[in-house]
Amino acid sequence: xxxxxxxxxxxxxxxxxxxxxxxxxxxxxxxxxxxxxxxxxxxxxxxxxxxxxxxxxxxxxxxxxxxxxxxxxxxxxxxxxxxxxxxxxxxxxxxxxxxxxxxxxxxxxxxxxxxxxxxxxxxxxxxxxxxxxxxxxxxxxxxxxxxxxxxxxxxxxxxxxxxxxxxxxxxxxxxxxxxxxxxxxxxxxxxxxxxxxxxxxxxxxxxxxxxxxxxxxxxxxxxxxxxxxxxxxxxxxxxxxxxxxxxxxxxxxxxxxxxxxxxxxxxxxxxxxxxxxxxxxxxxxxxxxxxxxxxxxxxxxxxxxxxxxxxxxxxxxxxxxxxxxxxxxxxxxxxxxxxx
Amino acid sequence: xxxxxxxxxxxxxxxxxxxxxxxxxxxxxxxxxxxxxxxxxxxxxxxxxxxxxxxxxxxxxxxxxxxxxxxxxxxxxxxxxxxxxxxxxxxxxxxxxxxxxxxxxxxxxxxxxxxxxxxxxxxxxxxxxxxxxxxxxxxxxxxxxxxxxxxxxxxxxxxxxxxxxxxxxxxxxxxxxxxxxxxxxxxxxxxxxxxxxxxxxxxxxxxxxxxxxxxxxxxxxxxxxxxxxxxxxxxxxxxxxxxxxxxxxxxxxxxxxxxxxxxxxxxxxxxxxxxxxxxxxxxxxxxxxxxxxxxxxxxxxxxxxxxxxxxxxxxxxxxxxxxxxxxxxxxxxxxxxxxx
DNA sequence: CGGAATCTTGCAATCGTTTGCAATTGACCA
DNA sequence: TGGTCAATTGCAAACGATTGCAAGATTCCG
Numbered sequence: 001x002x003x004x005x006x007x008x009x010x011x012x013x014x015x016x017x018x019x020x021x022x023x024x025x026x027x028x029x030x031x032x033x034x035x036x037x038x039x040x041x042x043x044x045x046x047x048x049x050x051x052x053x054x055x056x057x058x059x060x061x062x063x064x065x066x067x068x069x070x071x072x073x074x075x076x077x078x079x080x081x082x083x084x085x086x087x088x089x090x091x092x093x094x095x096x097x098x099x100x101x102x103x104x105x106x107x108x109x110x111x112x113x114x115x116x117x118x119x120x121x122x123x124x125x126x127x128x129x130x131x132x133x134x135x136x137x138x139x140x141x142x143x144x145x146x147x148x149x150x151x152x153x154x155x156x157x158x159x160x161x162x163x164x165x166x167x168x169x170x171x172x173x174x175x176x177x178x179x180x181x182x183x184x185x186x187x188x189x190x191x192x193x194x195x196x197x198x199x200x201x202x203x204x205x206x207x208x209x210x211x212x213x214x215x216x217x218x219x220x221x222x223x224x225x226x227x228x229x230x231x232x233x234x235x236x237x238x239x240x241x242x243x244x245x246x247x248x249x250x251x252x253x254x255x256x257x258x259x260x261x262x263x264x265x266x267x268x269x270x271x272x273x274x275x276x277x278x279x280x281x282x283x284x285x286x287x288x289x290x291x292x293x294x295x296x297x298x299x300x301x302x303x304x305x306x307x308x309x310x311x312x313x314x315x316x317x318x319x320x321x322x323x324x325x326x327x328x329x330x331x332x333x334x335x336x337x338x339x340x
Numbered sequence: 341x342x343x344x345x346x347x348x349x350x351x352x353x354x355x356x357x358x359x360x361x362x363x364x365x366x367x368x369x370x371x372x373x374x375x376x377x378x379x380x381x382x383x384x385x386x387x388x389x390x391x392x393x394x395x396x397x398x399x400x401x402x403x404x405x406x407x408x409x410x411x412x413x414x415x416x417x418x419x420x421x422x423x424x425x426x427x428x429x430x431x432x433x434x435x436x437x438x439x440x441x442x443x444x445x446x447x448x449x450x451x452x453x454x455x456x457x458x459x460x461x462x463x464x465x466x467x468x469x470x471x472x473x474x475x476x477x478x479x480x481x482x483x484x485x486x487x488x489x490x491x492x493x494x495x496x497x498x499x500x501x502x503x504x505x506x507x508x509x510x511x512x513x514x515x516x517x518x519x520x521x522x523x524x525x526x527x528x529x530x531x532x533x534x535x536x537x538x539x540x541x542x543x544x545x546x547x548x549x550x551x552x553x554x555x556x557x558x559x560x561x562x563x564x565x566x567x568x569x570x571x572x573x574x575x576x577x578x579x580x581x582x583x584x585x586x587x588x589x590x591x592x593x594x595x596x597x598x599x600x601x602x603x604x605x606x607x608x609x610x611x612x613x614x615x616x617x618x619x620x621x622x623x624x625x626x627x628x629x630x631x632x633x634x635x636x637x638x639x640x641x642x643x644x645x646x647x648x649x650x651x652x653x654x655x656x657x658x659x660x661x662x663x664x665x666x667x668x669x670x671x672x673x674x675x676x677x678x679x680x
Numbered sequence: 681c682g683g684a685a686t687c688t689t690g691c692a693a694t695c696g697t698t699t700g701c702a703a704t705t706g707a708c709c710a
Numbered sequence: 711t712g713g714t715c716a717a718t719t720g721c722a723a724a725c726g727a728t729t730g731c732a733a734g735a736t737t738c739c740g
Contacts, residue, residue: 012696023720028698038718057469059408060696063399063725070449070470091431098452107470109410110448112438129397129726130410130447263633270635293603295610295635352726363690368728378688400726403695469696 010052020045031056070107071316072131073097076121076140077114089258089286089305090137093159096309097135104313106132115142122149126156133316135159139170139203154324157316159308161204162327169319171311171328175204178301178332179211182255182283185299187219189281189340191253195225197240197265198257205257208285212255225251229261236261240268248272252280253340259284259291259300266294266339281340296338304330350392360385371396410447411656412471413437416461416480417454429598429626429645430477433499436649437475444657446472455482462489466496473656475499479510479543494664497656499648501544502667509659511651511668515544518641518672519551522595522623525639527559529621529680531593535565537580537605538597545597548625552595565591569601576601580608588612592620593680599624599631599640606634606679621680636678644670 010016013031017024022041030037030045037045048054062068075090094110101108109131113121122145126134133155139146143166146158150168158170186194194216200206209224216224227243229236240261256262262284269276276282276296284291287302311328318325350356353371357364362381370377370385377385388394402408415430434450441448449471453461462485466474473495479486483506486498490508498510526534534556540546549564556564567583569576580601596602602624609616616622616636624631627642651668658665 013698014696024697025699025721026719028696029719032698036718041718053463053467055464055467055469057403057696059399059403059469060725061698063397063403063727064696064698066725068399073450088428088431091428091435094434094450095431095452098450102452108450110413110434110438110450112435112442123393124395127393127395129395129399260629267633289600290630290633293607293630294633353728354726364727365691365729366689368726369689372728376688381688397726400695401728403697404726404728406695 010048010054013056016045016048016052016054019048028056067132068130069105070109070131071101072109072111072125072134073137074111074113074122074125074134075137076142077112088260088288088290089303092288093137093305093309096306097312100309100313104317115140115145119145122146126153133157133320135312135316141201141203143203154322155316155319157312157319159312161207162329163203166327169315169325169327171308171315171330172204173303173308173330173332175207175332176211176214178285178303179208179213179255180215181211181332181334182208182285182301183212183215185334185336185340186253186255186281186283187215187221189253189277191281191340193222193225193251194253194255195227195243195247195251196255196257197227197229197243197261199228199230200226202257208255208257224255227254229257231258231260236264237268240265241271244268244272244274248274254280254282256282256284259286259288259298262298262300262339263290263294266298277338277340283340287335291335291337294339299337299340300335302333302335304333350388350394353396356385356388356392356394359388368396407472408470409445410449410471411441412449412451412465412474413477414451414453414462414465414474415477416482417452428600428628428630429643432628433477433645433649436646437652440649440653444653455480455485459485462486466493473497473660475652475656481541481543483543494662495656495659497652497659499652501547502669503543506667509655509665509667511648511655511670512544513643513648513670513672515547515672516551516554518625518643519548519553519595520555521551521672521674522548522625522641523552523555525674525676525680526593526595526621526623527555527561529593529617531621531680533562533565533591534593534595535567535583535587535591536595536597537567537569537583537601539568539570540566542597548595548597564595567594569597571598571600576604577608580605581611584608584612584614588614594620594622596622596624599626599628599638602638602640602679603630603634606638617678617680623680627675631675631677634679639677639680640675642673642675644673 013024013027017027026037027045030042098108111125115121136146136158139158139160147167150156158168160170160172161175162170162172183194196209196212198205200209213224225247229239254265256265262282265282266276269280274280284298284300287300291298291300307330315325315328353364353367357367366377367385370382438448451465455461476498479498479500487507490496498508500510500512501515502510502512523534536549536552538545540549553564565587569579594605596605602622605622609620614620624638624640627640631638631640647670655665
């Protein structure tokens with residue numbers, strides 16, 4: 001009889017227990033590395049487990065322990081559905097997040113949602129019982145909904161902009177300061193009439209714009225011209241060209257909400273024969289890899305993506321442990337290259 | 341007594357059943373939308389569920405039904421650990437995958453693994469019991485291990501290169517054909533001595549190289565010069581510069597394994613004062629967004645990433661349903677811009 | 681009005697693992 | 711030898727949802 005059993009596949013802890021001649025409970029303890037089981041028993045169990053390639057079922061384990069070992073990462077596609085596909089910033093952040101979470105022994109469950117068509121996107125994710133905590137990448141235009149949730153749910157950390165007095169724990173660059181740095185640089189490079197390229201309904205972008213505005217006002221310069229633009233490269237290209245037709249001669253400095261937009265602007269400017277930084281100065285945001293490769297290379301405001309990911313995971317783990325954590329605001333860094 | 345209950349949170353199907361005055365089984369059926377329950381009963385149950393924001397626990401459901409509704413997506417970081425962070429190709433593919441899987445009602449569990457330090461990365465993922473199927477993004481140098489698994493595990497689809505007679509189901513561009521197209525274009529643009537920029541230990545890149553070689557041999561041209569390069573921008577930049585010092589004067593056409601590498605090469609060439617395409621012609625691969633934005637814009641071989649993602653998900657679902665599916669090879673498309 | 685057929689519902693086992701509690705074993709000491 | 715104590719192990723009840731089976735309730739027809 002034992003012979004027959006040896007041939008059968010080991011599908012659960014009970015099968016394995018039978019093979020090892022112990023009870024399921026002991027197998028569970030052995031595989032979990034608890035100190036209660038005898039060394040020899042453990043070795044035997046581990047040997048059989050290895051031989052049969054057995055791994056305890058995470059679903060069952062999760063159900064019993066009431067924790068899954070999975071962190072949810074959700075990307076709300078708020079004001080601009082195709083945004084994140086084109087924007088390598090979020091994807092890079094996601095890569096670092098995956099690394100950090102793995103290092104901490106967590107798995108990552110990724111979900112992209114369209115809040116407009118799915119109003120309770122966040123409740124659904126949290127309520128599924130599949131995740132121990134959630135990281136929201138980008139507030140987009142969902143600030144209020146996130147605030148609502150934060151009221152009753154602890155293990156959530158958000159990447160985005162910090163607003164005075166907000167409830168939810170956020171990690172992000174000081175966008176307003178970054179905006180100031182950008183404007184200061186543009187002005188130092190000789191610009192007098194600035195424009196902001198990007199859609200300010202996204203709260204992060206609004207803060208960058210506000211920062212730049214601070215400087216413009218302080219310096220007594222004419223107020224900035226807003227050039228709202230979608231983030232998908234196809235649409236943005238045209239929109240930028242249109243903006244330049246309308247305002248190209250009035251402005252001598254552009255602050256782009258994103259390096260991606262800045263790169264597109266650079267192309268559009270070249271096509272119109274506008275010299276950068278001679279006629280128009282240009283500053284981007286993010287310091288993505290592309291910023292080094294444009295011609296001329298882009299002056300930009302750097303966000304430390306790796307540090308951001310580390311911060312997100314770190315705070316989330318502390319919240320998982322019951323801490324009540326503060327938000328983390330990272331300093332932006334002006335990187336001067338050749339466009340301003 | 342009912343009054344007290346009304347106030348308590350509804351944490352499971354049993355609580356809800358008590359509130360609704362029915363049995364847990366009925367609640368389960370109602371929430372699952374089965375036709376067996378009376379319309380009025382269902383409405384009542386749904387109303388209470390909505391009121392309390394109750395959602396059935398996915399872990400428990402998964403355990404009982406023996407399926408999780410989660411698809412694993414794993415990125416092996418094989419020959420070049422930092423690869424995928426810089427390479428937006430994989431990240432874009434991931435974005436489309438997330439969309440497709442969501443549309444089919446599946447969640448996506450993402451895992452990045454380093455096979456060198458974690459030999460049974462694939463077994464572990466599959467054996468965890470957390471996923472119904474797995475999509476492997478990129479064979480890297482793990483072809484053999486993937487073959488091993490495919491022998492006994494059905495619901496797996498791999499993005500990568502198709503090799504004659506292989507076991508595992510793969511979706512990918514015809515890299516060899518793409519390589520041919522690239523070489524033909526370089527030669528048509530006047531190149532006589534070609535070089536291949538990239539690391540051919542990755543099987544996909546090896547196929548691109550082989551395709552280009554086909555053409556070179558057929559035309560009776562001198563054989564290609566290999567310029568092995570890592571994919572991370574920091575290292576690649578230097579390596580490319582070194583290559584150009586060593587071979588820059590001998591070659592008049594470069595086929596880069598990736599647009600990312602091509603863009604770096606373009607920068608390096610400009611720095612040396614080499615005219616493109618005047619002195620050296622250049623063709624990339626992928627047609628990433630960056631290909632439009634280099635100066636001059638990049639001639640490249642386009643991979644249809646969206647179609648790839650659709651194919652991966654489609655095949656996986658069919659395999660989940662028990663089909664034995666064939667691999668899917670997508671046609672590459674030469675996009676002629678200005679570098680060749 | 682009786683009986684068969686059709687709807688709804690409840691019951692209880694099941695998925696695979698974990699863990700508090702109790703029982704067994706052996707060691708050790710007086 | 712008896713008794714105490716620690717080290718191991720087994721037992722069985724959870725975790726929360728699903729589902730085959732059977733019972734109860736309705737309907738329908740002649």
